[in-house]
Amino acid sequence: MSVVAVRGLSVRAGSGPEGATLVDDLSFEIEAGRRLGLIGESGSGKSLTALAILGLLPSGLMPSGSITVSGTEMIGSAERDRISVRGSEAAIVFQEPLTALDPLMRVGRQVAEPVRRFARRRSEQLGKAEVQERVLEALREVRLPDPARIANAFPHEISGGQRQRVAIATALAAQPRLLIADEPTTALDVSVQAEVLDLLDRLVADRGMALLFISHDLAVVSRVADDVVVLQNGRVVDRGSLRELIAAQGSGGGSVTSDYTAQLIAGARVLDDALDDPRRLS
Numbered sequence: 001m002s003v004v005a006v007r008g009l010s011v012r013a014g015s016g017p018e019g020a021t022l023v024d025d026l027s028f029e030i031e032a033g034r035r036l037g038l039i040g041e042s043g044s045g046k047s048l049t050a051l052a053i054l055g056l057l058p059s060g061l062m063p064s065g066s067i068t069v070s071g072t073e074m075i076g077s078a079e080r081d082r083i084s085v086r087g088s089e090a091a092i093v094f095q096e097p098l099t100a101l102d103p104l105m106r107v108g109r110q111v112a113e114p115v116r117r118f119a120r121r122r123s124e125q126l127g128k129a130e131v132q133e134r135v136l137e138a139l140r141e142v143r144l145p146d147p148a149r150i151a152n153a154f155p156h157e158i159s160g161g162q163r164q165r166v167a168i169a170t171a172l173a174a175q176p177r178l179l180i181a182d183e184p185t186t187a188l189d190v191s192v193q194a195e196v197l198d199l200l201d202r203l204v205a206d207r208g209m210a211l212l213f214i215s216h217d218l219a220v221v222s223r224v225a226d227d228v229v230v231l232q233n234g235r236v237v238d239r240g241s242l243r244e245l246i247a248a249q250g251s252g253g254g255s256v257t258s259d260y261t262a263q264l265i266a267g268a269r270v271l272d273d274a275l276d277d278p279r280r281l282s
């Protein structure tokens with residue numbers, strides 16, 4: 001069974017002739033252990049898709065179609081069902097980690113919250129020392145140096161790359177089956193970007209999670225995704241494995257690749273790296 005199945009998702013703002021369709025008939029599925037890249041230019045509907053999956057669309061935006069996460073329907077279902085999915089089955093990492101982190105709370109307390117939530121779900125009683133140990137373990141897992149110091153710091157006292165690692169640790173501490181990463185490296189320096197991408201890649205592989213990786217940059221997506229869906233103005237213009245899309249482009253366009261995808265491929269900064277990495281293209 002797919003961890004997430006999006007079927008015929010449309011998102012509309014307003015109704016009647018003045019209304020606008022922001023996401024139009026989008027479908028995809030991601031199974032456990034698979035990584036899907038959702039790629040498109042600014043305003044193409046990527047973030048709205050992520051929010052719809054989590055049942056978090058802003059008021060005024062109406063989804064239709066069906067989205068299931070671990071079998072739970074997220075469109076038109078009771079808010080309490082959607083909350084339980086957000087708390088346990090699905091998590092999101094945003095571009096700017098400060099969106100997810102409370103600036104006034106020490107890092108350790110923030111990671112402790114999903115650690116406790118996960119324990120409650122399994123009816124485990126955790127003492128204070130056990131929670132603390134699991135928090136340090138979560139920080140270690142995202143390769144943070146000196147986890148005890150980081151746990152005791154406020155978000156503004158650590159670097160941007162470290163904050164994003166904390167946000168990833170927080171997202172993963174409740175052991176979700178689906179991780180949505182929405183431009184998670186865009187705000188980071190290039191060298192830190194590569195480290196965070198490698199980290200995500202490893203964590204997703206180790207845990208067999210489903211990953212929905214959102215980006216406007218095909219070069220970035222090529223480092224972490226098996227398959228891609230290309231969105232333009234809310235509609236799918238291409239989909240397939242990176243190998244298929246690049247091969248179609250190589251043969252001069254053809255029916256698989258839209259002009260837009262061709263531009264994306266031509267513009268990919270490190271496409272050669274992707275081509276040299278057989279793991280990405282097999």
Ligand SMILES: Nc1ncnc2c1ncn2[C@@H]1O[C@H](COP(=O)(O)OP(=O)(O)OP(=O)(O)O)[C@@H](O)[C@H]1O
Nearest residue numbers: 013022040041042043044045046047048049058216
């Ligand atoms: N609350 C809202 N009300 C009306 N329109 C909205 C709302 N939120 C987003 N939109 C519009 O929906 C479209 C898709 O937005 P979305 O944020 O999903 O794009 P995106 O592909 O994630 O872009 P970016 O890469 O810039 O984040 C855009 O045209 C945006 O202006």
